[in-house]
Amino acid sequence: MKRVLTLLAAVLFSLPVAAAELGDDGLHKTDWMRDTFKDLREDLEDANAEGKRLMVMIEQRGCIYCTKMHEEVFPRPEIADFIRENFFVVQLNLHGDLEVIDFDGESLSEKQAARKWGLLFTPSILFLPEEVAEDQTAAQAAVAMMPGAFGPGTTLDLLTWVQEKRYALDTEEDFQRYHARRIAEREAEKSQ
Template structure:
């Protein structure tokens, strides 16, 4: 019901959700991003209490691909509603000097954590499971990582794949096969 209402409101506003604005830190901000203390253990606990999945959005100032995602992909009403309904989104800065605390308890500047995790591209989305082992880092615990900017279809498919926990299924349908099937299904519907 909540998702349907979000989509209806977006459609009444002209068919698209408003594009994100730049925050004081130079990063794009959307209404469904959470402003937290960046303690990932607390963020996961809060996400779980809301029955949502934790996803980390890693971005940087001046990133043309981040801008593209925030202006062209994330404003799509069905995608924005799906993210807001199912995900607890925490934004991290690839070059940020403010601190964050990893699941293993290490507190450091965000840029140091990004180096530790081997993050090279922005945007990068890191999808977390509902339970993370105590000594694990975010990148080690991730169920999926999406480095780069993708179309709405690919982005929605990955969010859906994670939300449905398809990474746990032993049916031979990894994300690429799932995505190919979803593309075919959308093509079949549009050709009817």
């Protein structure tokens, strides 16, 4: 009986929670996204005040890869909870017209910001440090960028790598080596 309950608990905890709903702009909306004035300097201050990292997600209506992330990856409890606890998430629309104020003070539309930052694909996620120089853009300041849709393991590893500031450590372990190590560790845990 104990084995059945353990198996049932494992299955239940591995199931994703409800996927995000679509907003009027056609983008997926989650409870961990923030509705801000999209002044990135203010968003960074708010993230820092909460002890979180600023994460800027660029998505677009009809994006099959955004849908994949919102239906298969982000709803997983371990990922949704990690984002909720550690990140201040601001969503931008690749083709949107809402005003964004970049870290360098330039005011532009969402689509102009995406072009300025050289973002062509969605989803693209920029991870920002706690401090950004006044003359830097979001793309220049980003400590990492997630260009596209990834599986749950890669996504959680990148979120963890950023949250733990592993990009700033003086080691030879860049993200790819960190991710490879984490894959090997997970495989070793499964075989035990």
